[in-house]
Amino acid sequence: MNPITEDSAAQALTQAPAPRRWEAIASELRNDIVEGLLAPGARLPNETELAQRFGVHRHTLRQAMQSLVREGFVQVRHGSGTYVRELVLDYALRRRTRLTQNLAEAGESASRELLGAEEALAGEWAAPLRVSPRSRVLLLRTRARVRGRVVGVTESAFPLPRFAGLAEAFAQHGTVTAALAALGVPDYTRARSVIAARLPTQAEADALARPLTQPLLVVNYTNCDLQGVPVQAASTLFAADAVQLTVGPDDWDAA
């Protein structure tokens, strides 16, 4: 937790709790959780200790905590204390697997960011895309966050020239589904997912903002258009402290 200035502490000690003060406290605690300084499952200091640390009245502190409870960052276990909530998302592998929709069903909204886009030889992506290794693909690297916390990074390959302009479409629309639709693929289905687990490399741990000791769930998959032609081959690295995968009869049954 960051030290507070004397000014803001003095300001918070006025009779009526200053709305901006509890918001600033909530924001500081939220950042500590997002950045992992307060780890999932960690017990927060009690209200009296936190009020002293921030130099505010307990009533002000309670407002900040109630805000964090509403946002799902912390949970109160009665008689025990307040804890940083574990962020474990159920990610359903199904015929139509859509990251954004998946997280919406789990009651979460994801933000996606574009980390990079480049053209390259198909190489290792040739087999899943069923193209020549000497043909070209567009490589897209994206990162997904839920409640500010990174949950996964994805590297995707799209065959060229069919999907020239996809990076711009993704940047504009924010999802692969919308970007593919903008380029004439109204629907697609998942051909196969292969799931593995391993420890991350340093670069992967950095991208996921996790320690080197946090295992990854690796999902390699191919999506095909309704004619069965591969449109995307991809590898998603999920931080396994945040995501678990589900496979169920609803998904087996789905038409």
Add this chain to the structure above:
Amino acid sequence: MNPITEDSAAQALTQAPAPRRWEAIASELRNDIVEGLLAPGARLPNETELAQRFGVHRHTLRQAMQSLVREGFVQVRHGSGTYVRELVLDYALRRRTRLTQNLAEAGESASRELLGAEEALAGEWAAPLRVSPRSRVLLLRTRARVRGRVVGVTESAFPLPRFAGLAEAFAQHGTVTAALAALGVPDYTRARSVIAARLPTQAEADALARPLTQPLLVVNYTNCDLQGVPVQAASTLFAADAVQLTVGPDDWDAA
């Protein structure tokens, strides 16, 4: 690799290669692989070095290596050397998931061993089995090996009194499928699988014969009889260096 006796070395140096000598060398190398002294992906010393170490003619050593290649323990990369084969099994999650059948499709045969069986309160197994937490279950701990190497351990809970005698049936028949059939469940389907990854505890690492740094793929699942009544709730820990999970359209389509 274990030291060899002078007797056996002398025996191996006769003109005609003694069949027992190359078999003994193959057996020692096989044990080193199974026990992890020679790790997956490790490059073996070249033929000349190994022949010297075992005190045999290169022809004898080559017989041992050819045997290990045939058995799938090592592979020759031409111009590079001989390597311990990675053991990565594709384990398909589908409506009818059967460990033994799954591995047979991957060209492997699994051996199962019963680690333990005991009666207990349903507790945490109550929810997936849809029984009272105060009811009783039979807990079964089993371990699966492929090519001698442990690939997974499973803890299963079966509701009692329905499945009294299941431990004996498993010991007799060697598979859960056959044991359930012997107790009047001719067929069952998987209701749901939840897949997670984490590092093992010391006990789990010991059971899997893996280091504490080798992540696990954890699959929690429930199997139901054809009336939809849960017959087995289970948690399988796969060593992630040996197993990857697959989910595909064939499985989504399967009736």
